[in-house]
Amino acid sequence: MKTVRPHYCDVLIIGSGPAGMAAALAAAPAGASIVMVDDNPAPGGQIWRGGPGVQLPSEAKMRREALLRHANITQLNSTKLVAVPHSKEVLLEDAIQGWCLRYDKAIICTGARELLLPFPGWTLPGVTGAGGLQALIKGGLSVRGERIVVAGSGPLLLVVAATAKAAGAEVLRVAEQAPLSAVAAFAASLVHWPSKAVQALGLIHTGYRTSSHVLAASGQGHLESVRLQQGAHMIDMACDRLACGFGLIPNTQIGQALGCAVDEHNAIAVDAWQACSLPDHFAAGECTGFGGSERALVQGRIAGLAAVAKRADALALWPSRQRWDAFSASLQHHFTLEPPIKSLATPDTIVCRCEDVRYGQIASCNSWIDAKLTTRCGMGACQGRVCGAAAQHLFGWSLPVPRTPLTPTRISTFVQKAVKIDSSE
Amino acid sequence: MNTDANSISIQLDGKVHPVPVGVTVAAALSLRGDGTTRRSVQGERRAAFCGMGICQECRVMINGQRRLACQTLCAQGMIVHTLSSKVIP
Numbered sequence: 001m002k003t004v005r006p007h008y009c010d011v012l013i014i015g016s017g018p019a020g021m022a023a024a025l026a027a028a029p030a031g032a033s034i035v036m037v038d039d040n041p042a043p044g045g046q047i048w049r050g051g052p053g054v055q056l057p058s059e060a061k062m063r064r065e066a067l068l069r070h071a072n073i074t075q076l077n078s079t080k081l082v083a084v085p086h087s088k089e090v091l092l093e094d095a096i097q098g099w100c101l102r103y104d105k106a107i108i109c110t111g112a113r114e115l116l117l118p119f120p121g122w123t124l125p126g127v128t129g130a131g132g133l134q135a136l137i138k139g140g141l142s143v144r145g146e147r148i149v150v151a152g153s154g155p156l157l158l159v160v161a162a163t164a165k166a167a168g169a170e171v172l173r174v175a176e177q178a179p180l181s182a183v184a185a186f187a188a189s190l191v192h193w194p195s196k197a198v199q200a201l202g203l204i205h206t207g208y209r210t211s212s213h214v215l216a217a218s219g220q221g222h223l224e225s226v227r228l229q230q231g232a233h234m235i236d237m238a239c240d241r242l243a244c245g246f247g248l249i250p251n252t253q254i255g256q257a258l259g260c261a262v263d264e265h266n267a268i269a270v271d272a273w274q275a276c277s278l279p280d281h282f283a284a285g286e287c288t289g290f291g292g293s294e295r296a297l298v299q300g301r302i303a304g305l306a307a308v309a310k311r312a313d314a315l316a317l318w319p320s321r322q323r324w325d326a327f328s329a330s331l332q333h334h335f336t337l338e339p340p341i342k343s344l345a346t347p348d349t350i351v352c353r354c355e356d357v358r359y360g361q362i363a364s365c366n367s368w369i370d371a372k373l374t375t376r377c378g379m380g381a382c383q384g385r386v387c388g389a390a391a392q393h394l395f396g397w398s399l400p401v402p403r404t405p406l407t408p409t410r411i412s413t414f415v416q417k418a419v420k421i422d423s424s425e
Numbered sequence: 426m427n428t429d430a431n432s433i434s435i436q437l438d439g440k441v442h443p444v445p446v447g448v449t450v451a452a453a454l455s456l457r458g459d460g461t462t463r464r465s466v467q468g469e470r471r472a473a474f475c476g477m478g479i480c481q482e483c484r485v486m487i488n489g490q491r492r493l494a495c496q497t498l499c500a501q502g503m504i505v506h507t508l509s510s511k512v513i514p
Contacts, residue, residue: 039478041498046477052447113479125460125472132476140448141455221470356467381481
């Protein structure tokens, strides 16, 4: 297979999940040259991640096939966006090499990641994110015969439990931190989104408990047991895996590195055309606030159409987006994290997994920068993607615009960039 | 070691293992070992955690390059070295 590494495109789409796929398919008929960049091996994002034994839904397969039919769409999978050397130019890196790509318009569809909060034992092998376990199972991880506890917050927990069960695991408990009143109110609100209500019905789990959260994970070298607060009771459960995620947070780093502003919810700020604060840049999907794939799809279509100046077509989609924006608001409102979730870590709990920095070391710091400078918190390989978001939630610290490289990058990729800059001068 | 059309062989820390076609390196490490990917700076064993290319816990050496096990698919003849036996900077 020949690897194409284009140096220019009319529309750059960053992220090939539902929003990115919808954006590409909406923009393609206008004839623009489109490049889609994604760091995963195949398009689909997290929700439509393929893998052995994954039966992709027809809406995902249909879009994957449609992308291939457009000669003006180039998909760059397993490709990372590592830096922004100049305005409207990005530095990319795949398994072989790095190179620069210039563009006229960009659509940021970088999705969301899980909010992963520290608790005693969360660094033990066997403990993963909730969506994290789902992604690993889709990638071929075997959980057959294993005992699994799912914990955290949001409807994703039930989806993860269903995935694990279908893969042969015994799901002992699904611990949702939100109270029953909130979960019941969310469930009742689903009457406005019948397709979601049907989905939810299929996910009902007898081990589901509200007002329940993880207190600690323990084991010798690998997870053996989980301690849960379940209402007024504290219980211990022997298990092989704990999948724990506290909801989703927008991936804004690439958008911010490009120069786009974020809003009061720490999501990429967009207007009704999905346009960002920076001209010629658009954003769609969960990087603008989490709200599910339906919202991502309609936002992606609006962004794709707006990027190729098809405003009338984009305008026609506004009512549909409004419907899913309301779903998003309901989701975020009902699964707000309760105060005890802020006090799971003890002084010796590791917060920064990359640098092994403990809670007690940063608790007395007065800002994220202070924590970085005095403890190296957030200065390891993940560049604070995990502990920065955790610190933001735990201490209310604001995080600065991320610095490049956005992700660990090979020296040869920077050499590539330097050569290019030299030759253009 | 390449036993049938549904499996390929890869080298994990010097030993050849058959793995199913289409699995990630993260899955292979768990299927054919204990899933350990690296040691933390203070020497703790770590394994794939976020599953989606964010946390970097699953970084390993693949064909001589440092890559994420969760975002890399196994390929016939791939050579994978975990960072589990040494403390990495």
